[in-house]
Each structure stands twice: as C-alpha cells, then as structure tokens.
Amino acid sequence: MIRTTPRAANTRPARFIGSALLALGIAMAPAAHAQDDEKIITSHGVSSFGELKYPEGFEHWEYVNPDAPKGGEMSTWAFGTFDSLTPFILKGNAAAMSAVFYDSLLTGNLDEPDSMYGLVAESVEYPESREWITFHMRPEAMFRDGTPVTADDVVFSFETLRDKGRPAFRVQFQDITSAEAIDEHTVKFTFNPEGPLRELLMTAGGLPIFSKAYYENRDFAESSLEPPMGSGPFELLSVDPGRSVAYKRRDDYWAKDLPVNVGENNFDVLRVEYFADYTTAFEAFKAGAYTYREEYQSRIWATGYNFPAIADGHVVVETLPDGRPAGTQGFFFNLRRDKFQDARVREAIGMAFNFEWANESLFYGLYERTDSFWENSDTLQATGTPSEAELELLEPIREFIPETVFTEEAFSPAQSSPDDLADRRALRAAGRLLTDAGWEVADDGFRYKDGQRLTIEVLNDSPSFDRIVNPYIDNLKRLGIEATANRVDAAEAQEREKNFEYDIVTQRFAMSQTPGDELRSVFGSETAEVPGSANVAGLANEGVDQLIRAIADAESRDELVTAVHALDRVLRAMHIWVPQWYKGVHSVAYRDVYERPYEDTPPPYGLGEMSIWWWNEDRATELRAAGAL
Structure with a gap:
C-alpha cells in the first residue's frame, strides 16, 4: 500500500516487499504433480504470458548504461517517522527502502510488467501446469557475513514470514502447500492445483531471503534497528530513528556482475x-x-520552484512521462462501520x-479527476x-454486485461547479440519497x-492536506453530517490504520499492469x-x-484485461471510496x-532514479565550489 504521502523508491522492481503488501509466497514439496507426459520447462526466468523479452545469456537490461560509473549519493525524503529496519512484520514502522538488504530468487525489471529473471536462482524448472517450481540456486550467493545462501534459508524465510510476518502474508501463502530443500542449492515449491498458478511462480521467486543462522538467537517478530543479515546490494550506513536512514553499497556484493545488476545500484549511498x-x-x-525530490503538491509545483538554485542552474526541474497506471488514490470508507453499509450513503x-473547485482553487488546474482503479x-x-x-x-455473480453494473456505463x-465549493445541484442530489437511505434532517x-x-x-x-480536507x-456539514477532520501525527496514523480505527482515510495504491492474486490484499x-x-x-x-x-x-492477456475491466466497474459501482485526482507524469527536481x-522517456514502469541513474563527480565538484552542494 502506498500512502498519499511519498515514500522513497525501492532500488529495483523486485516483487517482494512493498508498502502495498503484495506479499510474496513460497513453498515446496517433494512430490511433483505433473503428468508423466507433461512438458517440463527449464528457463532463466518466468513470465505470466508469452515469452520472456530477454533471452538466456543476455548481458544487461536494454534501458541501463552498462558502463555507468559507481559513486556519489542519492538522497530523498519520506513522510512521517520510523523505528524499525524490519519491513515484514506488523510491529513497528519500518524505514523507507529497508528492502535493500535482501535478495530474492528472481527479480523484475522496468520494461516488462509480467516477467522475472534469475537472481539468487540461476535457473528454474516447472511443468506447463505450473503446479510446482524448482529453483536451482547459485552456489556463489552469499550473505553479508560471507556465509552461503542455501535452500534451507529459503525454506526458513517462507516459514518465518508465514508464521511471524504480517498477518496478510498468511493469506497470500494459502495456496502454497509445502516447501522442501532438495539439496543445499535446490529448492522446490508445490502449489495447490486449484490456486492461482499463473501468479504463484513469481510469488515464490520474489520471496525475500533471510539468514536462518542469523535468527537462531533473534526473534523475527520483534522490530529492531539492528542491521539485518541479508545478501542484497546494500548494508546499513547510519540510522537516526525517526529522522534519517542511509544505506551503503556493498563492494563485496556477490551478484554485482550478474546481467540483472549490470548498470544498476550505481550510488555508493542511498x-x-x-x-x-x-x-x-x-x-x-x-x-x-537532500538531492532528489518528486513533487506531489500542486501548489508547491506551481509556485515554489523559482528559488535561486534553479536560476543558477544548480537544480534541474522537469516533467517526465509515467507509463504506469496513475495509482488508486481516494478517501476510502471503512466498511466495517455500520453507517457505511448503505451504498447510497x-x-x-x-x-x-x-x-473541480479544488482543482481550480487549490491545485492550479494541474490534476484530472480519478474515476478508475486503473x-x-x-x-x-x-x-x-x-x-x-x-x-x-458478471452474470454468475449478479446477486453480489450492484445492478447498475449491468444497466449503466462504468x-x-x-x-461539480469549479466556481462554487457548495455546488447546490450536487448537494441537493446528495441530500436526496441520504434521505432515501433513511437519514433525515432533524x-x-x-x-x-x-x-x-x-x-x-x-x-x-x-x-x-488540511486545505483539501x-x-x-x-x-459534508452542509448535508447535515457531523463531520470532523482529525489530524494526528504520523505514528498514531500508522497505528490506527493498521487496526482500522477510522471512518475515512486517504490512501493510494499503485496498481500493476499485470494484476493478479495480490489484489486479495487490497x-x-x-x-x-x-x-x-x-x-x-x-x-x-x-x-x-x-x-x-x-x-x-x-491464461492470456486478453482474458486478464476482460477480468480487470469487470472488477474495475464493480468496485466503482460499489462506491467504496471517494476518488481524488491524478497526474500522469513525474514532476521531479x-x-x-x-x-x-535516457533523455526524455524513461522505461515504462519507473524512472529508476535510485538505481540506474549515476553520479557526475565533475559536476558535483563545480557545485561544491559554488556552495550549492
């Protein structure tokens, strides 16, 4: 889940972790369910549909600079606070980018929405039915302390997340039936044949891998600021709880020369x-x-970017296209409350x-209204x-969904009127709905x-956000609703959101171009x-x-698109949210x-600023001499 407040980006598009809790599962079993004559696929990666873009033996992603220099620092900001470096548990609030400590068996990229390639895993085997998958791991994969990453560590990671991780992981793992380390560097996952098999291969591949030995004397369920033991490209440089966190690139990172990492992880410090x-x-x-900022405030973007460092050429300001769905942002109702059970309310x-009034009066006309979840x-x-x-x-589920799904457009x-906040036409129509639902004005x-x-x-x-709320x-008061805005600090908000202690809360979710079983989390x-x-x-x-x-x-992208269209129109007809706004570009400085x-067109699924950009030391020297860095 991505809040309306910005979070620092991950260094790469690996499927594990994420504020969105697209929880990744993994499991294995000794018995294969493939028929004797079923084809077994051996590959360097997996794809939801069709072929992998990058062939076996590819040298690097086509959107990176394989000769990018290493060095320098990329710094950004995050909202709120943190008190933990453990992003997979319910206890505590994890620091931004704390997934950089970990590798996974497979990793994604920025120009394919539905493919993953070998990282800790060198190759995979799975039947056409996708009822199981075997990962053949690289013997050279090492944790930060120099110990090897083994199949036992993978099994331990699955079992630990299932038993001690955020409760949502147990839901995500329900179709993973067993796990087995075949040998030291071979791990097999077996899935429920009735489960979402298209997704489960990548769910398994995206599991963050923990060191079993490291947790022999530590409780995974307890939040901690101790640097965890991972095999990923970064280690902890410094931490000041609630104020700042920094990660240092590991010179001894075992996978730095793999094709999936060439041209990546270019900064010494994040x-x-x-x-x-x-x-x-x-x-x-x-x-x-800090040095990098993506702007989310229209007022600041429209009026604030005129300070001397821009005029002097020390700060670059630009707008870049965003090829992803814009995000599902809105005021979400807590349907656990009785008062919100009636869709008319x-x-x-x-x-x-x-x-329309907000866009004209508050947003400088920079936004468009969101209506779709995609x-x-x-x-x-x-x-x-x-x-x-x-x-x-839709017909088989007609009894569960609004009739308007069948009779009206999405x-x-x-x-509303951009000239009058209290648009009488809109408020009269809203008042009639409340009256029809039995809420009378006394x-x-x-x-x-x-x-x-x-x-x-x-x-x-x-x-x-007060100026919007x-x-x-x-x-709402004009409608006779006793409405209040309750602004709390970030720590309290995070705890209340975890426990669903709210009537209405603003949230933003980043939706995938290839959505799947992770939608159960949302x-x-x-x-x-x-x-x-x-x-x-x-x-x-x-x-x-x-x-x-x-x-x-x-089983095909056409089938996927049809099903997403159906879900989108059903969710919109149910009025589970008040959609807010979007801007289909990145506003960065x-x-x-x-x-x-790249110059003006980034990869379709991300800017890659934390990973595929690089530091220009000559330019940095000039800015230091000018007192601008």
Missing part, C-alpha cells in the same frame, strides 16, 4: 531524510538537505467532494457498458436514523479483518473475490549532479 509535513520537506530540499458523501491505463480502465466477455464473468463522478440541522446521528471523522496525518468537511474478503492488511476499506464481497480469482487465473541512461 539516504532518506524524514519530515513531518510536505512544506518543511520542500524548504529542506531548497536548502540542500457512500455515494452521497462522495458527491460532497467538489474536485486510472491512466488505456488498456485496463473500464469504459462504457460491459462487453459480452465481461458479462460472462461509474464516473459527476462534475430540528438541530443534523441527520439522524434510528436515533443515531450521522457522524464522520476523516483521518489525516499531513498539515498540508477542510473544504470537504464544510460541504479487496479480498480474507484480508478484510486482518490487522495491517492493505484492505483499508474492509471490503468483503463474494462477487469481488470471484473476479479477483478470474484475474489471477487468466534534483541537484544537477546526476546523469541517466
């Missing part, structure tokens, strides 16, 4: 500075406290948010009425049903009551579960000490 709000973080950037509350994706975003192929998926919020001006007043608290942890609260019934899960809405709907399974079981392997 540093993250923490701040309590956007404005303070921006002022710190201007003062040189949720729709009415959504109508009180005047995006916004900015021409391929995956549902449009119009359901196709025949979609109806084949839901998009109605436009003499005191508030709405009641069965003697209970309609109250709503919007949870917020960012002072800079407070006008929304004003409109929308699946199994995760609705799992503490710390990404299912912030508490959605538990059998029809949605069946559509997620259809996505995970898709950085000290002019970096170079990169």
Whole structure:
C-alpha cells in the first residue's frame, strides 16, 4: 500500500516487499504433480504470458548504461517517522527502502510488467501446469557475513514470514502447500492445483531471503534497528530513528556482475531524510538537505520552484512521462462501520467532494479527476457498458454486485461547479440519497436514523492536506453530517490504520499492469479483518473475490484485461471510496549532479532514479565550489 504521502523508491522492481503488501509466497514439496507426459520447462526466468523479452545469456537490461560509473549519493525524503529496519512484520514502522538488504530468487525489471529473471536462482524448472517450481540456486550467493545462501534459508524465510510476518502474508501463502530443500542449492515449491498458478511462480521467486543462522538467537517478530543479515546490494550506513536512514553499497556484493545488476545500484549511498509535513520537506530540499525530490503538491509545483538554485542552474526541474497506471488514490470508507453499509450513503458523501473547485482553487488546474482503479491505463480502465466477455464473468455473480453494473456505463463522478465549493445541484442530489437511505434532517440541522446521528471523522496525518480536507468537511456539514477532520501525527496514523480505527482515510495504491492474486490484499474478503492488511476499506464481497480469482487465473492477456475491466466497474459501482485526482507524469527536481541512461522517456514502469541513474563527480565538484552542494 502506498500512502498519499511519498515514500522513497525501492532500488529495483523486485516483487517482494512493498508498502502495498503484495506479499510474496513460497513453498515446496517433494512430490511433483505433473503428468508423466507433461512438458517440463527449464528457463532463466518466468513470465505470466508469452515469452520472456530477454533471452538466456543476455548481458544487461536494454534501458541501463552498462558502463555507468559507481559513486556519489542519492538522497530523498519520506513522510512521517520510523523505528524499525524490519519491513515484514506488523510491529513497528519500518524505514523507507529497508528492502535493500535482501535478495530474492528472481527479480523484475522496468520494461516488462509480467516477467522475472534469475537472481539468487540461476535457473528454474516447472511443468506447463505450473503446479510446482524448482529453483536451482547459485552456489556463489552469499550473505553479508560471507556465509552461503542455501535452500534451507529459503525454506526458513517462507516459514518465518508465514508464521511471524504480517498477518496478510498468511493469506497470500494459502495456496502454497509445502516447501522442501532438495539439496543445499535446490529448492522446490508445490502449489495447490486449484490456486492461482499463473501468479504463484513469481510469488515464490520474489520471496525475500533471510539468514536462518542469523535468527537462531533473534526473534523475527520483534522490530529492531539492528542491521539485518541479508545478501542484497546494500548494508546499513547510519540510522537516526525517526529522522534519517542511509544505506551503503556493498563492494563485496556477490551478484554485482550478474546481467540483472549490470548498470544498476550505481550510488555508493542511498539516504532518506524524514519530515513531518510536505512544506518543511520542500524548504529542506531548497536548502540542500537532500538531492532528489518528486513533487506531489500542486501548489508547491506551481509556485515554489523559482528559488535561486534553479536560476543558477544548480537544480534541474522537469516533467517526465509515467507509463504506469496513475495509482488508486481516494478517501476510502471503512466498511466495517455500520453507517457505511448503505451504498447510497457512500455515494452521497462522495458527491460532497467538489474536485473541480479544488482543482481550480487549490491545485492550479494541474490534476484530472480519478474515476478508475486503473486510472491512466488505456488498456485496463473500464469504459462504457460491459462487453459480452465481461458479462460472462458478471452474470454468475449478479446477486453480489450492484445492478447498475449491468444497466449503466462504468461509474464516473459527476462534475461539480469549479466556481462554487457548495455546488447546490450536487448537494441537493446528495441530500436526496441520504434521505432515501433513511437519514433525515432533524430540528438541530443534523441527520439522524434510528436515533443515531450521522457522524464522520476523516483521518489525516499531513498539515498540508488540511486545505483539501477542510473544504470537504464544510460541504459534508452542509448535508447535515457531523463531520470532523482529525489530524494526528504520523505514528498514531500508522497505528490506527493498521487496526482500522477510522471512518475515512486517504490512501493510494499503485496498481500493476499485470494484476493478479495480490489484489486479495487490497479487496479480498480474507484480508478484510486482518490487522495491517492493505484492505483499508474492509471490503468483503463474494462477487469481488470471484473476479479477483478470474484475474489471477487468466491464461492470456486478453482474458486478464476482460477480468480487470469487470472488477474495475464493480468496485466503482460499489462506491467504496471517494476518488481524488491524478497526474500522469513525474514532476521531479534534483541537484544537477546526476546523469541517466535516457533523455526524455524513461522505461515504462519507473524512472529508476535510485538505481540506474549515476553520479557526475565533475559536476558535483563545480557545485561544491559554488556552495550549492
């Protein structure tokens, strides 16, 4: 799950970890279920559909500079606080980028949405049915302390995450039936034949690998600031809890010359500075406290980037295209609360948010309204009425989903007046929905049903977000709702979100171009009551579960797109959120000490700023001489 507040990027697109809890599973078993005549595939990677882009023996990703120099520092910022270097457990708040300590069996890249290639694993074997997979591990893979990475470590990692990791991992692992170390460097995973087999190969491949020996005298479930034992490209350089964390590139990293790492991990140091709000973080950037910033505040982007370092050529400001879905950002309802059970109430509350006024008055016209859970994706975003192929998926679940899915076009919020926050037409329509749902306005001006007043608290942890939330609260009050904005510090917000202690909370999820079984973490019934899960809405709907399974079981990209369209239109019709806004570009600024392997067009699935960019020491010397670095 990615919050609306920015988090520092990972150094590479490995599938494990992530704020989104796209939890990766792994398991193995001694018995294969392939038929005697079933073809066994041997490969250097796995792909959801079709062929791998990069052939066996490839030298490097085509978007990197294989001769990029090593050195320098990339520093950025993160919001809130942290007190742990353990990102896989519910206890504590993990530091940004703390996944850099770990390798996985396979790793992804920035120009394929559905492929992974060997990292710790040199090759894989699996049957066409995908009911199991065997990883042949590289004997040269070593942990930071020089001990080898073994199959026993992989099995230990799976069992530890399943038993002691965030509760959502257990949900993700439910279709992994067993795990076995065949020998010291061969590990096999066996899956439930009825599970989402297309996804499970990469779920297994993306497992972060821990050192079994390291945890013999340590409790994995306890948060810690001790540098963990990983086999990844970085180790801890320094940590100041709640303030900053820095990671140092390992010169002795065992995999630095593998094709998947050539041209990657170019900085000696990755540093993250923490701040309590956007404005303070921006002022710190201007003062040189960190070197790279992606701007998420339209007001700052429109009015703030005119400081002397830009005029002097010491800071570069640019807009780069973003080829990914724009992200699912909105005010999410907590459906665990009785007052939000009626979709008419949720729709009415959504109508009180005047995006057009906010965009004109607050955002300088820089944003567009989000309506889809796959916004900015021409391929995956549902449009119009359901196709025949979609109806084949939707008809069997008709009893679980809104009838409007069949009778209306995919839901998009109605436009409000940009000139008047209190758009009377929109508020009147919202009021009628509340009345139809049984919430009547009493003499005191508030709405009641069965003697209970309609109250709503919007949870917020960012002072800079007040200017957005407070006008929304004003409109909700005009509807007779006792609405309040509760701004808390980041630590309290994180704890309340883990335990679902909110009415409405703002969240943003980064959706994949090849979504699959990880959608259960965000929308699946199994995760609705799992503490710390990404299912912030508490959605538990059998029809949605069946559509997620259809996505995970898709055997072609056409089938996948059809199932995603169906899920997108169902989620939109259910009004589980009030969609906010998006901007399908990266707005970035950085000290002019970096170079990169592309000019204006980054790889389709990320900028790669933390990994494939590199440091220009000559330019850094010039900036130091000018007092600008």
